[in-house]
Amino acid sequence: MVMSKGLIGIDLGGTTTKMAFLNEDGEVLEKWRILTDISDNGSHIVPNIIKSISKHIEDSGKTTDDFIGIGMGTPGAVNRENGTVSEAFNLNWKTTQPIRKDIQAGLGLPFDLDNDANVASLGEYWKGAGSNEDDIVFATLGTGVGGGVIANGKLLHGVNGGAGEIGHITVQPNGYLCTCGKRGCLETYASATGIVRVADDMAKEFNGTSRLKELIDDGDEKITSKLVFYLADNGDILANQVVDRICFYLGLALSMIGNTLNPASIIIGGGVSNAGNTLLQPTTKYFQQNAFPSVRDSTKIKLAKLGNDAGVIGAASMALQFR
Amino acid sequence: MVMSKGLIGIDLGGTTTKMAFLNEDGEVLEKWRILTDISDNGSHIVPNIIKSISKHIEDSGKTTDDFIGIGMGTPGAVNRENGTVSEAFNLNWKTTQPIRKDIQAGLGLPFDLDNDANVASLGEYWKGAGSNEDDIVFATLGTGVGGGVIANGKLLHGVNGGAGEIGHITVQPNGYLCTCGKRGCLETYASATGIVRVADDMAKEFNGTSRLKELIDDGDEKITSKLVFYLADNGDILANQVVDRICFYLGLALSMIGNTLNPASIIIGGGVSNAGNTLLQPTTKYFQQNAFPSVRDSTKIKLAKLGNDAGVIGAASMALQFR
Structure with missing residues (x-):
């Protein structure tokens, strides 16, 4: 045999x-x-x-x-x-x-x-959410935000290996300082650490009743992006405002990628993507608001399938x- | 023979x-x-x-x-x-x-x-500013803003022909309404018509001495993007502020493309690019402010070479x- x-x-x-x-x-x-x-x-x-x-x-x-x-x-x-x-x-x-x-x-x-x-x-291109498609973009939201671009069936590297550095797309001019040295990078908002930072800052301005605000003000429990999504799923107002802001920035960045490449799919993976539809739905909404019509109607925003x-x-x- | x-x-x-x-x-x-x-x-x-x-x-x-x-x-x-x-x-x-x-x-x-x-x-890829490079992006600033993406030596179309629609990258959430139906597209600022619109709006807020403001307020002469750049070259304060704002949006959009693709060159063509260094220098500055370091150090912003x-x-x- x-x-x-x-x-x-x-x-x-x-x-x-x-x-x-x-x-x-x-x-x-x-x-x-x-x-x-x-x-x-x-x-x-x-x-x-x-x-x-x-x-x-x-x-x-x-x-x-x-x-x-x-x-x-x-x-x-x-x-x-x-x-x-x-x-x-x-x-x-x-x-x-x-x-x-x-x-x-x-x-x-x-x-x-x-x-x-x-x-x-x-991996996602071969056997995951992008299989059978020639043009995909992958965005991974973890401690940082990374990505990869596959066009005409080939991974792109660019002239200096910088293709796919979508975590460093500026989504807020003069926004948060990033470890890369510039300001307002997607990573400073949509990474696991960025989400906690946004929650901390929004809690300072928030005046209503919110378990997330209580936890942040108490300072006893370590806030995580997972906790923010959990509380959002359970109706916490501040947590939902945080998720909405994160997804606005993510959807905006993905729309820029969409308008440049019009891939069949933009696939969201990494630990933060475990939030599932709570992340996907508002992100898709903001993507669609900012995508060119022919892109909006053809590029799909999807969750990754292969996990670890x-x-x-x-x-x-x-x-x-x-x- | x-x-x-x-x-x-x-x-x-x-x-x-x-x-x-x-x-x-x-x-x-x-x-x-x-x-x-x-x-x-x-x-x-x-x-x-x-x-x-x-x-x-x-x-x-x-x-x-x-x-x-x-x-x-x-x-x-x-x-x-x-x-x-x-x-x-x-x-x-x-x-x-x-x-x-x-x-x-x-x-x-x-x-x-x-x-x-x-x-x-x-054309620019084959015989112009991008020749001998495998990865280039072309941005054409005319009545509208269009573009094209060449990666690994191949023109990208995307799944629905929308690749290269860089004129519709959102550079200002909730900004000017675009003919495509969405808001804040690069085209509404950096096309020939967009530049005139920015000049008109900035003239309303401007209080100093400016030939551009006089011409706009008189309403006798038709303002063109060419005139805005001409006046900027001749020291007009408002015209220079207009050019700076246009170039900020253009440099920002090009940085998003750079962080996604890290092409060898991003080439600016179309009628507006006749402004030459007056357009190129501030655009490059804002590109570099918003590009990831390895992209900033390797992707060049260039003027097109082939004209018409x-x-x-x-x-x-x-x-x-x-x-």
Whole structure:
């Protein structure tokens, strides 16, 4: 019996590293995770990945010959030509890391990598909310806001790797200061931390009765974006005002992307997207208010489908190039 | 002697129709224009084009065998699959026009068409300010504001032909009402008509000494965007404030495009771009203020190079597909 060969996907994060074996159709055959050991300047990260994958290949009675190749998504700035990663501060890497060289040497398989938001976009494009569409944009709302753009079936990188930096679209000139150094970026409003900041500021101006305001004023419980959406779902007035403002900025930014690219779908993922329709419906409303008619009538705003698996699935899809 | 075959480009406009013969390297060998006769529901437009091209082929001692094919840029909504045009109100066409069928039948050459802003983008991409770059965005500031997006060397259309509708990016929520039905579109500020509207409104609030304000208050001379830039160049305070506001909105919109696509260049063309550095410098400043650092450092804002020839050159480039 001829077995089709497998793909290996790696989703490297600051806390855990997710890995998976997939077949060429994108079905996850096996997935697992290990803690990311960032001690000693992150020097254990790559050896631990190599060890873990080797063991899983062995345990499943296979050899590297049964695999086509490996793809990986990583935080930081990726140099795809050299196969290196720099500026990955949450991994404790102080210098540029020769990831491709190390993993290819350690496992004897061809390897490619890209940044985590781009890789998650590939996952949703291949097997998630964007499958069967040639033009999609993915927006991931987590600690920060990232994104990826797929046009004519290809991931765009731009001239300096900055394509998909939709978290830094200015939605409020002279707005909140962003970690990137400029003001009013989408990320300062629509990331998990941005939502809490908006809630804090709106609570100061709010005079009515609100559990969210009480919790913020008491200062005992840590406010999270999840709590803001939970309270909004339960009728809290301030929480609903916060959600409305967030969704206004998100819908506005997505309309700008829509008017530029008219993709079939703009897919919202990341932890904040767990808010579901509470996030999706007002965002879609503000998108539609600000989208050009032919775009409004054709570009769909959707929630992501793959959750935490988008990274390993998208990463594995990069290995298809080695067939 | 073997001659390489030629390309034919057509740039159809509401007042004139420009046509040209080019070689495969994109050199213009001959160009001419005819008036666009929009009488009788625009029924003379296509026959006149066929007649004019036939005559020019004959006059140059050639036959259709000496040409590879024809490309055309047109106003209105283009259906590329069917080769038809609809909603071209400034051509007086009331119904969907089977342009490809008619021109192929009339001239016996393969034919392709696209909307005028996309075609001008192809021209600047091929032989103008964007040549030798794979990712560019073209913004044309004229009576309206249009655009085109080229990524990985391919013009993007999006799922419903709405890619490149950058004139309808919202730059001012709840701003001026646009002809498209929504508010605060870039076109309502940065088109030739938008600039005059901004000047009129800012003149009402302005209290200092300004030739522009005098001219607006007198109402004798028709204010144009060209006059606004001329007065700004000559030190008029209000005119400079108007230009600064226009360029703020333009730079902001271009930063959103930059953060999404990180193209090598964003090229500004159209009649308004004749203002040159008076437009380019403040626009670049506001672009840089609102662009993500890696985008700010790599995406260049440039003026278009081909002027009125962008249309025929880009149109001719579409015929290269028939080689």
